[in-house]
Amino acid sequence: MKAAITVKNKKKPRRLSQRLQSIGAVFLFFLVWEAVVRIANINEAFISTPSSAIAHLLFAQPDANYHWQKNISVTLYDFVLGFLFTAVGGTLIGILIGWSKTIQKAVMPLFVMFNSIPMVAIAPILLIWMGYGLKTNILIAFLASFFPMVINTSAGLASVEDDLLDLVRYLNGSKWQTFWKIRLPSALPYIFSGLKICTTLSVMGVIVGELIASDSGLGYVIVNAQLMMDTPPMFASLIMMSLLGWGMFLIVSIVERLAMPWAFKDEIQ
Amino acid sequence: MSDNNKLLSIRNLKKVYRTRDGELEALGSVTFDVNQQEFVSIVGPSGCGKTTLLKIIAGLLPKSEGEIIVNQDSFDPAREVGFVFQKPLLLHWRKVLDNVLLPIEILKLDRKKYVDRARELLNLVGLEGFEQRYPNELSGGMQQRVSIARALIHDPKLILMDEPFGALDAITREKMNLELLRIWSESKKTILFITHEISEAVFLGDRVIVLSARPSKMVGSYDIALERPRALSQKATPEFGEYTISIYQKLEVV
Numbered sequence: 001m002k003a004a005i006t007v008k009n010k011k012k013p014r015r016l017s018q019r020l021q022s023i024g025a026v027f028l029f030f031l032v033w034e035a036v037v038r039i040a041n042i043n044e045a046f047i048s049t050p051s052s053a054i055a056h057l058l059f060a061q062p063d064a065n066y067h068w069q070k071n072i073s074v075t076l077y078d079f080v081l082g083f084l085f086t087a088v089g090g091t092l093i094g095i096l097i098g099w100s101k102t103i104q105k106a107v108m109p110l111f112v113m114f115n116s117i118p119m120v121a122i123a124p125i126l127l128i129w130m131g132y133g134l135k136t137n138i139l140i141a142f143l144a145s146f147f148p149m150v151i152n153t154s155a156g157l158a159s160v161e162d163d164l165l166d167l168v169r170y171l172n173g174s175k176w177q178t179f180w181k182i183r184l185p186s187a188l189p190y191i192f193s194g195l196k197i198c199t200t201l202s203v204m205g206v207i208v209g210e211l212i213a214s215d216s217g218l219g220y221v222i223v224n225a226q227l228m229m230d231t232p233p234m235f236a237s238l239i240m241m242s243l244l245g246w247g248m249f250l251i252v253s254i255v256e257r258l259a260m261p262w263a264f265k266d267e268i269q
Numbered sequence: 270m271s272d273n274n275k276l277l278s279i280r281n282l283k284k285v286y287r288t289r290d291g292e293l294e295a296l297g298s299v300t301f302d303v304n305q306q307e308f309v310s311i312v313g314p315s316g317c318g319k320t321t322l323l324k325i326i327a328g329l330l331p332k333s334e335g336e337i338i339v340n341q342d343s344f345d346p347a348r349e350v351g352f353v354f355q356k357p358l359l360l361h362w363r364k365v366l367d368n369v370l371l372p373i374e375i376l377k378l379d380r381k382k383y384v385d386r387a388r389e390l391l392n393l394v395g396l397e398g399f400e401q402r403y404p405n406e407l408s409g410g411m412q413q414r415v416s417i418a419r420a421l422i423h424d425p426k427l428i429l430m431d432e433p434f435g436a437l438d439a440i441t442r443e444k445m446n447l448e449l450l451r452i453w454s455e456s457k458k459t460i461l462f463i464t465h466e467i468s469e470a471v472f473l474g475d476r477v478i479v480l481s482a483r484p485s486k487m488v489g490s491y492d493i494a495l496e497r498p499r500a501l502s503q504k505a506t507p508e509f510g511e512y513t514i515s516i517y518q519k520l521e522v523v
C-alpha cells in the first residue's frame with residue numbers, strides 16, 4: 001500500500017508539468033506567428049496576426065459582421081452530431097464486420113471503393129440530392145470519417161489473444177459472452193484510437209460541406225471573407241475549427257480514461 | 270475396482286496437428302483411467318503433448334482418434350471442470366476479484382453469492398489485499414495464483430492443472446502444494462496435474478503417469494503409496510527417493 005502511495009505522489013507533478021509543456025508549445029507557436037508577421041512587416045491582408053484574428057472573434061468589428069456566435073454554433077452542432085453519428089454507426093458496422101467473415105468479405109471492397117473517392121468530389125453531388133443544410137453536412141462528415149472507425153473496430157475485435165477465448169469455451173459459454181466479456185474489452189483501445197482519428201475527419205467533412213454550399217457556419221465565413229479579401233476572419237475560422245477538433249479529441253481522451261482505467265494506471269514511469 | 274469408481278477413461282487417444290509443414294503427431298496413443306477423487310500427476314518431456322492432452326479432455330481441441338469416456342453420473346463435464354492454463358490468461362481490464370469471478374458469470378450463477386468465496390480463495394493463494402488491483406500490477410507468479418483461484422471458484426469436480434506452479438519460487442511452491450492437497454482432500458476433487466518437476470509429481474500424486482516424447486505414449490504409471498496427508502518431511506524418506514529416481518530413469522530412457 002505504501003509503495004502505491006509514493007508512486008502516485010511522484011506521478012502528479014509530472015503529469016502537471018507535461019500538461020504545462022503542451023500548453024506552452026501551443027502558446028509558443030502563436031507567439032512566433034505573431035512575431036514573424038510583425039517583425040517581417042507582412043501585410044495583414046496576406047497573413048493576419050493571431051491577435052487580430054482572435055480580436056475578430058471576441059469584439060464587434062466596425063467594417064464587417066460575421067455573426068460569429070451563430071456561425072460557430074452551426075458548425076459546432078453539425079460537427080457534434082456528425083461525429084456522434086459516425087462514432088456509433090462506424091462502431092456498429094465494425095462490430096457486424098468483426099462478427100461475421102461473410103459480411104466482411106461482402107462489404108469490405110465496397111467500403112474501400114467508397115473511401116477511395118475524395119470527399120470534396122462527392123459533396124457537390126450530395127448537395128444536388130439533398131440540398132444544403134444539417135443533414136447533408138452530417139452525411140458528408142459521416143462519409144469522410146466512418147472508414148477508420150469501421151476498420152479499427154473490426155481489427156480490434158480480431159486482435160484478441162486466441163487463448164483468452166478458451167476461458168469462455170471450456171465452460172461452454174456463448175458467442176455473446178465471448179463478445180461482451182473478451183472481444184469487446186480487448187477491442188476498446190482500437191475503438192478509441194478510431195474515435196480520435198474520427199474527430200479531425202468529422203471537422204473536415206462538415207467544413208467541406210459548408211465550403212461548397214451553405215448559408216452559415218465557419219466554412220461559410222471563410223468563403224465570404226475570401227470574397228472581401230478579409231484575412232483575419234479567415235484565420236479566426238481556422239483557429240475555431242482546430243479548437244473544435246481539439247476539444248472533441250480531449251473529450252474522447254477523457255472518456256477513454258474513464259472507460260479503460262486499467263490502461264492508464266502506470267503510464268508514466 | 271468397479272467402473273463406478275472411474276471418472277474418466279482415456280482410450281488410445283491420438284492427436285495429429287495439421288500444420289503448414291505437414292502433419293505433426295503430438296499424442297501417439299495415450300490410454301489411462303482416472304478414478305474419482307484421485308490425484309493424478311502427469312510428467313513428460315517438453316513438447317510431448319501434455320497441454321494438448323488436457324485441452325482435449327476439456328473439449329478445447331478436437332481429438333484425432335480414440336475415446337474419452339466420462340462418467341456422466343458423477344459429474345457434469347460442461348460445468349464442473351476447472352482449468353488452470355499454462356499461462357495465467359487473466360483479463361487485463363478486470364480487477365483481480367473480477368477475474369476470479371469470471372467463471373461464475375459465464376455459468377450464469379449469482380455473482381453476489383460467490384464474492385466471499387472469491388475473497389477466501391484469494392487469501393488461500395496468498396493474495397489478500399490484491400482484490401482490487403489490475404493484473405498488470407502483479408508479478409507473473411501472482412498472476413498464476415489468481416488463475417488458480419479462478420479455476421476453483423465454481424467448485425469444479427475435475428480440476429485440470431497445466432504446470433500451475435511453474436512460475437513460483439521454491440518456498441511459495443511448497444506452500445501452494447500443501448494448500449492444493451488440503452483443498453483436494455477437503456472438497457473431494459479429482460485432479461489431473463501436469464508438471465515438469467518429478468518430486469512435485471510424486472509428492473502430490475496418488476499416481477504419476479509418465480509420457481514419452483512425441484508422438485507420446487504412456488510409458489509408465491506409478492502408484493505412490495506414501496502416507497496421506499503428505500508432509501514435507503516425507504521428501505526425505507527413502508521411499509520418496511526411490512519413486513523419484515525410478516521415474517527419472519524412465520524419463521531419461523524415453
Ligand SMILES: Nc1ncnc2c1ncn2[C@@H]1O[C@H](COP(=O)(O)OP(=O)(O)OP(=O)(O)O)[C@@H](O)[C@H]1O
Nearest residue numbers: 286288293295314315316317318319320321322483
Ligand atoms: N496449435 C498447434 N498447431 C500445431 N502444432 C501444435 C499446436 N499446439 C501444439 N503443437 C505441437 O504439439 C506438440 C505438443 O505440444 P504441447 O503444447 O501439448 O506440449 P507440452 O507437453 O505441453 O509441452 P510443454 O511441457 O513445453 O508445455 C509440440 O510439438 C507442439 O509443437
Ligand SMILES: [Mg+2]
Nearest residue numbers: 319320355431
Ligand atoms: Mg504445455
